[in-house]
Amino acid sequence: MIDSFPFDEFSENLTSFWTFGPEDSTGTYILTALGVILMVVALIGWVWLENRKLWAQAELLRAAGGMPAPGGVPPGPGPSQPPLAGPATDPGD
């Protein structure tokens, strides 16, 4: 069975389907359609994911009970919040 399978013919058909060539352009159309779909889905994904990130961070900041320090870091785990006013910490400290 294995010996009788037309590997060469199968390989040629596959190649002509998925690559550029005069024999069969169906694969090219399919690849184009898949590429366009990926492009659109990626754009939608960027919008969706960023929207979630931004609103989650905004919620966190509001829940902290105060307005964020300009250029500061959020409350919670991580570096401590810098003061809104007052002398800057000496880098040498």
Added chain:
Amino acid sequence: MAWLLASVSSLIAQASDLEGQVSLDSQVLSEIFYFYTVVVMWLIHVGFMAYEAGAARRKNIMSTAMKNILTIAVVTPSFYYFGWYIYGCFEHGGPAEGHAGPSEVPGFCGLTAPWSSGMGPNLADHLSAVFFLAFLLFSWTTGSIMSGALIERVRLSAYLILTTLLGSAVWIMDAAWGWSSGGWLTTNYGFHDSIASLVVHGVAGAFALGVLVNLGPRIGKYDREGRARTFRGHNTHLTLMGLMLIFTGFYGFYAACLFITSTSFPGWLNIYGSFTTLGAIAWVITFGFAGGFTGGWFASKGDPFWTLSGGLAGVISVSAGADVYHPSLAYLLSTSGGMLAVWSGTWIEKKLRVDDAVGAVAVHGVCGFYGVFLVGIFAGGFPTGLNNVESSFGGQLIGMLAFFPLAFLPGYIVSWILKYFNLLRVPPEVELEGLDMAEFQQDFFPEFERVPETIVLPTGEEVESAPILLDAFTQVNGHRAGVRVREERRMR
């Protein structure tokens, strides 16, 4: 006699072989040339990234840089699937006829659909792929031009949608109309913009202006009387280095705007098919920088940012006529362009009250239109294109009138739609804190101590920004309360 005939026959065959070899060599030479212009043009995008990241405050560095990086991720596929086809087939305003299949469309148009033989591996075609790549790099440039104007408050995803539209539809439509040998503006009016003052820079600037109207200024940019404050970028050295990288990449950009015809004198054609030389345009670009730096320096009274931006503005001002200008004319005109960028940038910021973070509308938009305007004055009568249609002030004006709405309206309309759905701008809390924390959950200078952020008042005094921004935040937050409630309901 038979010997003589055989010799002649042999000579003819050899000449034919030689002709074929020369033709192939010429194509391969063009292929190599355009490939390396693409390599050099990458520096434009390295430069834009450094330029804008340097102009951003510390809290917005990576969100600014990421826009430039992801421009490549979205414009590359969209330009491949749609943009190149628009350039190939929309020369007469709308799509060319006979589009039942790509094989039925003759000529260049037939090679631009993504499934055509010009858009994939093809041993018989040495040019289509490299031309596409050069234009793709121009497309990225249009996106990067807009990018800087919007920094520190635009959503990354909104920018990606807008840059896809600008890079893969808007600019390439105007290129089809006025930056190709068969475009209707070229063939009917002799529109002349040889190195893309307007079709790349002016159009990107006008599109950015349309977006900025809806995006609004950064929190704290204007005081209650509407006077402009100034934010200090976190690293002016990085900004200046970015500009110098852009300038380096511009030599590749200029070169990629020409065609090689190595078998005919003088060997080079501009985009319209008119003769020029590589040296001529290199002369103009170099004098463009010299004049632009000079104009920018004097108009801004020595401000480093505007001196270098003046160089960019100077080059853009002379690009449209770069194939015909004398170097001295380029020097004079680019000096005026450098000055115009400073003055118009100040006017846009202080009088129009549009917060363009890097002056892109002034440098690229105003000077892009100015460059085409100058060709109408100083190169009117110069034959443009394959049919030698004379360029004229009227023709240049028609191009400007066609391209401004073509660029401004899509930018305005799509950004308005994004704003309506609250997808254009980051929440005010996030803007105040800095976009990097929301987008990436980290500070990108973790080993450097934070110092209080500062802002320059309209009086010129530099003060700590926190009280000013918090006050401005309160105003903005009040205005946006309704939007936020709606968004919260939607999220629930």
